[in-house]
Amino acid sequence: MAIITVQNLRKQYGDKIAVRDVSFSVEEGEIYGIVGRNGAGKTTTVECVAGLRKPDGGTIRVEADLKQQVGVQLQESAMPDKLRVGEALDLYASFYANPASVTELLDEVGLDPKAGFAKLSGGQRQRLSIALALVGNPRIAILDELTTGLDPQARRETWDLISRIRERGVTVLLVSHFMEEVERLCDRVAVIAGGTVLAVDTPAGLIARTGGVQRVTFRTTVPVESLNSLPEVHSVTVEAGHVTVTGDQNVLRAIVMALPDSAISYLKTETSTMDDAFLALTGE
């Protein structure tokens, strides 16, 4: 059952239309990604869902108590400079009827409870913001640019954290610019551009739409014309001693089965990625 349903959402600021016509629905327990270029209307959309901005048109249904059961991580948010991390979490925990354990959260995001907000680095503020979004034990977490500003290690730790909260059945609405993040975490993704939804699919589905092509390059000592007759293969080219074969997801296996092991050296495979899919969908 859909826990979030957005239909024909429209929002403008003065004359500027930020969201023209956005519809999507999020199933309970899924991690739903929203991607799009800067200014596409992602933040406007999720802040309308969170009840922070008032839509100019369309309907939004959220099957949860917006205040108690929806945790929000805003793209921009600050705390008082002299507030300490532990105090901020204790404070926000006190707002909710059923808060999570502050000690455990502090541990999961790796922050020192005594540190003052003004002295936190950008990434540490981001971690605090994530912890604050989760401190109310939400059923739905709305996370706007979850890992922006985090170092690669912290990013992976945050992904693990999100995977763990998904296992508890939390539904996540995730705005992201990192295609690797989307590919790794999201069950489905909506691509928005110019205030409308261009496509909704699984990450693999999106990649497949824009080719889903595998490219295998290798060197060999044996003739390769026979590869052309394999059903998995699209094309074979030989150039300066390198053979390049394109084909579907199973092309690598087909090549390895068709040629003797010892005949292949220097093998490299490339797959069209979520990045390619994103660029192809949102490119001019």
Next chain:
Amino acid sequence: MAVTAPQVRRLTSVETKLYLREPAVVFFAVGLPIALMLILGGTIPGFRDPDPALGGLRPIDTHLPGMMIILSVLTCAFSLLPTVLVTYRERGILKRMSTTPVSPVTVLGVQLVLNVAMSLFTTVLMLVLANLVYDVPFPQAPLAFTGILLLGMVSSLAIGLLLAALAPTSRIVQGLGMAVFFPSLFFAGVWVPHDLMPDVLRTIAEFTPSGAFGAALVDVLATGSAQWPHVALMAGWGVVATVAAVRFFRWS
């Protein structure tokens, strides 16, 4: 959105710590009024001479503590409270809180109560020190005194709340606060006591919220009671400012 005990307790504790971590806050709201009371009381000629117009009391028993209490209250109302609230709004702190179950009533209420508490603390400490150092008697009508004090605080803070509601940025609210603060001190009688003002000026002054507060506070210290028009004026200003503040207040 209900107001729950844990919310009130935590928010009060956190906001108190935040106030105390700003040395300037403690200095202007607590230290300065008390220090001025002690210094001026000891240095200004005539402040310690009994005045027949005050029924034999001295200015140091009435006018001086009254004015220094008002200095503390107005500092809270026109500087501390609006600056904190507008900075919170400017930085998205109020917006962030609005996504949680905490009620705006709790957030504003805790700020008001803290500022009242700070001025009350200043008042009590000032009266005790004045009593020890200059033999200033404690208010002869403690209930009436407390009533006037609370009414004056609440109406002043309501005006501060209105400033916070109207000002778009923290810079503007600081300017606006000062623009209200200094005339208010004047109308309250901090620089020129009401008795020495020309009649017209005095009448105008006593119609302003701080003027009514100043007059009522000095009266209650000198005679043990205040005049109803002053009380009504404070209440009226308080209600009007509160209604307007609630009407115009924005969370983001």
